[in-house]
Amino acid sequence: MHVLSTGIVIGxxxxxLAATLGASEVLVRGVGRLARNLGLLGGVVGLxxxxxxxxxxxxxxxxxxxxxxxxxxxxVVFGSNVFNIxxxxxxxxxxxxxxxxxxxxxVVDAGVAIVVTLAMGLAVLGEIPIAVAWILxxxxxxxxxxxxxxxxxxIAQLPLPSRISTFLANASREAGVEGMEIEAELExxxxxxxxxxxxVALIVPALAIIVLxxxxxxxxxxxxxxxxxxxxxxxxxxxLAAxxxxxxxxxAVRLAMDGRGTAVVSATFNSNTxxxxxxxxxxxxxxxxxxxSVPTSxxxxxxxxxxxxxxxxxxxxRRGGALLxxxxxxxxxxxxxxxx
Numbered sequence: 001m002h003v004l005s006t007g008i009v010i011g012x013x014x015x016x017l018a019a020t021l022g023a024s025e026v027l028v029r030g031v032g033r034l035a036r037n038l039g040l041l042g043g044v045v046g047l048x049x050x051x052x053x054x055x056x057x058x059x060x061x062x063x064x065x066x067x068x069x070x071x072x073x074x075x076v077v078f079g080s081n082v083f084n085i086x087x088x089x090x091x092x093x094x095x096x097x098x099x100x101x102x103x104x105x106x107v108v109d110a111g112v113a114i115v116v117t118l119a120m121g122l123a124v125l126g127e128i129p130i131a132v133a134w135i136l137x138x139x140x141x142x143x144x145x146x147x148x149x150x151x152x153x154x155i156a157q158l159p160l161p162s163r164i165s166t167f168l169a170n171a172s173r174e175a176g177v178e179g180m181e182i183e184a185e186l187e188x189x190x191x192x193x194x195x196x197x198x199x200v201a202l203i204v205p206a207l208a209i210i211v212l213x214x215x216x217x218x219x220x221x222x223x224x225x226x227x228x229x230x231x232x233x234x235x236x237x238x239x240l241a242a243x244x245x246x247x248x249x250x251x252a253v254r255l256a257m258d259g260r261g262t263a264v265v266s267a268t269f270n271s272n273t274x275x276x277x278x279x280x281x282x283x284x285x286x287x288x289x290x291x292x293s294v295p296t297s298x299x300x301x302x303x304x305x306x307x308x309x310x311x312x313x314x315x316x317x318r319r320g321g322a323l324l325x326x327x328x329x330x331x332x333x334x335x336x337x338x339x340x
Contacts, residue, residue, distance in 0.1 A: 006224070006227060009220050009223050009224055010220070010224065012216055012220045013216075013217055013220035013221060013224070015216075016213045016214075016216035016217040016220065017213070017217055017243055017244075019209055019212075019213040020056045020059070020209070020210050020213035020214055020217060020244070021056060021244075021246060021247050022209075023205075023206040023207075023209035023210045023213065024052065024053060024055050024056050024206070024210060024247055025247060026199070026202050026206040027052045027055055027202075027203060027206040027207060027210065028049055028052040028053050028247075029199045029202075030052070030199040030200050030201075030202050030203040030206060031048045031049060031051070031052040031203060032045060032048065032049045032052070032199075033196065033197075033199040033200055034048075034199075034200045034203070035048045035049070037197065037200070044148045044149060046175065046263070046266055046267065046270065047145075047148055047270055047274075049267075050267055050270040050271050050274055051274050051278075053247060053248050053251065053267075053271065054248075054271050054274050054275055054278070055207070055210050056210060056213075056214060056244035056245075056247070057076055057077065057080045057241070057244045057245060057275050057279060058274070058275065058278045058279045059210050059211050059213075059214035059215075060073075060076050060214045060217060060218050060236075060240055060244050061073040061074075061076045061077050061236075061275075061279035061280070061283065062214075062278075062279065062283055063211075063214045063215045063218045063219075064076060064218045064222070064236065064240075065283050065287045065289070065290060066287070067215075067218065067219065067222070068289075069218070069222050069232050069236075070287060070289040070290045070293040071231070071232040071233035071236065071293045071294065072218065072221070072222060072225075072232045072233065072235050072236035072240065073236065073279070073283065073287075073290065073293070074124055074233070074236065074280065074290055074293040074294045075232070075233040075234065075235065075236025075237035075238075075240070075241065075293075075294060075298075076236040076237070076240045076241050076244065076279065077241075077275050077276060077279040077280050078121075078237060078241075078294055078298045078299065078302055079236060079237030079238060079240070079241025079242070079298075079336075080241040080242075080244060080245045080275055081117070081271075081272040081275055081276070081302050082237075082241075082298075082301060082302050082305055082329060082332055083241050083242050083245045083249075083329065084245060084248060084249075084268050084271055084272055085268065085272070085302075085305040085306060085309050085325060085329075086305070086325045086326050086328065086329030087245070087249040087252070087326070087329070088248055088249055088252040088264065088267070088268040088271070089252070089264065089265065089268055089309050089312075089313070089317060089322070089325060090321075090322040090323070090324075090325035090326045090329070091249055091252060091253055091322070091326070092252045092253050092255065092256035092261075092264045092322075093256065093317045093318060093319060093321060093322035094319055094322040094323070094326070095253045095256060095257060096253075096256035096257050096259075096261075097318065097319060098261070098316065098317065098318045098319075099256055099261040099264055099265065099313070099317040100259070100261040100262070100316075101261050101262045101265050101313055101317075102174040102262045103314070104167055104168075104170040104171035104174055105170075105171040105172075105174035105175050105262060105266060106262065106265050106266065106269075106310075106313060107171070108144070108147070108168075108171045109265070109266045109269040109270055109273075110265075110269045110306065110309075110310050110313075111140070112140050112141065112144045112269070112273055113269040113270070113272045113273045113306060114303065114306050114307070114310075115136065115137070115139075115140045116137050116140065116141065116272075116273050116276050116277065116281075117272065117276060117299075117302055117303055117306060118136070118303065119133045119134075119136035119137045120133055120137065120276045120277075120280045120281055120284075121299035121302070121303065122299075123280070123281075123284060123291070124280060124284070124290055124291060124292070124293060124294055124299065125291075125292065125294075125296055125299060126291045126292050130284055130285065130288075130291075133281070134281065137277070137281055141273070141277065147168065147171075147172065148172075148175060150172065151172065152169040152170075152172040152173045153169075155168045155169045155172050156169040174262060175266070217240070217243075217244075218240065221235050221236075221239055221240050222235060225239075230340070231340040233293065233294055233295075233298075233336075233340060234336055234337065234340035237294070237298065237336050237340075238333055238336055238337070248267070248268075248271055251267070252264045252267065252268065255267070265313060268309075269306075272306070295339065297335070297339070298336075301332050301335075305325070305328055305329075305332075308324070308325065308328065309325060312324070312325070
């Protein structure tokens with residue numbers, strides 16, 4: 001790509017981004033319909049849809065590290081997660097006036113995201129061995145997946161202290177409601193009603209377009225970054241992170257405007273968890289160059305943004321809190337540019 005003119009490289013990046021984002025919408029509808037047709041519980045549907053929505057970020061991260069740009073790869077993941085906190089939550093609250101939540105499931109989703117962020121952040125910074133990071137991640141991620149597959153009735157019957165079983169059963173019911181809200185949103189966006197398998201059949205070609213588009217997008221972004229003297233980590237943490245997260249932000253605003261605040265919050269934290277699992281935890285096993293690929297400040301910023309969002313949500317996330325989150329993201333971008 002280095003022999004192409006800058007104008008052509010920019011054109012390739014724009015086309016690749018458009019194709020990737022368009023294919024991710026098709027993928028989200030396909031995986032959401034697959035989960036529904038298989039009769040999976042609402043919480044599982046929400047997680048699968050979040051994974052589909054995260055496919056541009058994950059593919060871009062994997063493509064970047066595989067091409068030798070670990071800083072860009074890690075930047076995409078951590079930058080996307082900071083963007084998600086600011087624009088999925090803050091943008092949704094700003095548009096709808098308020099994000100109303102059911103607290104039980106939000107505590108579960110946010111708690112898992114924060115622990116996974118801490119574990120993978122320490123691994124990328126080289127502060128703990130990769131094996132230890134994986135153990136910490138699995139200690140919360142496996143129980144979380146199990147929780148999503150169990151019905152509220154089954155959870156209530158587990159041999160746990162009554163307060164914990166009641167809390168988890170309530171969270172499971174809320175997760176089921178979220179799944180139904182996300183399904184309704186997909187149908188509002190034009191997914192065929194009923195048990196149609198047409199969207200499912202488009203999953204594989206959509207994935208192929210996302211992978212190819214991500215390779216072209218990352219290659220273009222890295223090439224432009226080198227020509228313009230932009231650090232690789234800055235290319236990932238600002239440009240690629242924001243661009244690949246745009247569909248998530250749009251979906252969050254739609255959900256919030258429809259009064260589905262808990263689905264917005266759950267989708268945000270699930271998205272961040274899955275970005276770290278698929279974009280950092282798995283690739284770092286094959287590409288140890290990810291260690292030391294981002295500054296400590298990026299990891300700390302993401303953790304603080306996550307905790308700030310959780311505090312604001314507990315008090316009721318309204319436009320004032322939304323502006324605070326968006327301002328924090330603006331400060332993050334300025335800091336990244338000044339230190340990049």
